[in-house]
Amino acid sequence: MAERQLRTVLEGGAFFEGPRWHDGTWWVSDFYRHTVSRVTTAGAETVVVEVEQQPSGLGWLPDGSLVVASMKDHRVLRYADGALSTHADLSAHCGGHLNDLVVTGAGQVFAGDFGFDLMGGGDAATASLKRVDPDGTVTVAADGLQFPNGMVLTPDGGTLLVGETLGNRYTAFDLGADGSLTNRRVWASLGPEVTGRTTAEVLGQLVVAPDGCTLDAEGHVWAADGVGRRVVRVAEGGAIVDEVAAPEGLGVFACMLGGDDGRTLLMCCAPDFYEHTRAPVREAVLVATDVGVPHAGRP
Template identity: 25%
Template structure:
């Protein structure tokens, strides 16, 4: 079902691979990354100003951990970003023995644990990790190809994880106390479609909003995995989304221009830009 949404291009960013939007409720800013340009961006929706930090490496995902610090998943490890100085502070190297891999999507859970996954040019060689506040690292899942869109249900009993090339979104049992996941099962199967599930966000009703790479849209699935809404977009490769704004009802959507032919860019002229859609739902604050 396709609903009539008003799509607004809020930033003519022309990013190569815009990704990982994170809303900062304290400052009313949107952080997002341009992976291949090594940039962590900070967008102010009120002024339209977009500042960026060049972090000197591929940056796949970020999360806010304090008023002046982010945690980042770089190509082969984690680092902190000091937002006052721009300093990048390395934490740990991971998968450095797999030069073809790089880290991709990630998020913090409510307990402050940072979940992040890798992507690999070779099938089933990517993994999902969890980095805890005490500095411990945990391998959570293996056998992935592109670990992508992840999140938690409102009751904190279900964890979702996307493997993009497989065109599948999986659900797991989640133990919020221990951070363990178990009993993987198929949640959404898009096998046979011409597009791929990418980054996601979850609202307070437990609906999953998934950006569809090469699909020109964001699809909303209910907690049963059924499509209930679709936001059609003017760009071929939406990459991820998150809710923000004062009332947390604005869906911000990142996009990519990387890999598009000249003909495709003509059809998808605003590829790489940042979009906003007003909705009647509220985000889930993990």
């Protein structure tokens, strides 16, 4: 596995998540500062919008408007013309905080949630994957997922890959033009079946906890390993073909390929993810390195 030089892009965050490359700049959420920001490659941050109930996944609709997962009130928000509005309320289908999302070329938003009270130490439970159609209609597209988190769409728009953070795996679906998900299958097995109930038991059974992720042009997924303090490059089937360790003392909770040539890997790093430890301090950083294969697909 290649040795790579890491460079710091931005310091002073509380907990960065949902990184994206869009219109020649990085975009990123910060859970506990409640901000969505643009960040230049030189590290200049501009806060675009504040999301009171905690922002996570980001995407763009075909009309260019930004959508943001608002975690604690289970809404997908739309930001356009300087104003936030509710694109969809997913409360009826969430067992925990709303989390990451991905937007299809047709403007369908797929979003997952925690499934249980992670921050409060609740017992683990499965969660559903929700689809928000362009008119705001919400449909449960798949259920029984173990913490559906980072997602990618293949360049042809025909396959959706979902990381199950508490399931040691990536699950794949065929994606229809109408947003339907079929042919559910394990795309990458990263460890044994998780059988624990308490948060501590589940975390102790994780080999790789796939968090925020990105797809490259060879069909591999770069995934933040939420328990391994690294990002891993995963091949279909589950082989880890490359990895990059986080700076000492930090974990990695999301990553994204971007830059002008798509070969910059941005990593969202922090000591841990718990609200009570992260919210009072500003220890999160954005770190970047260069890789050989460029970005592909969505986000």
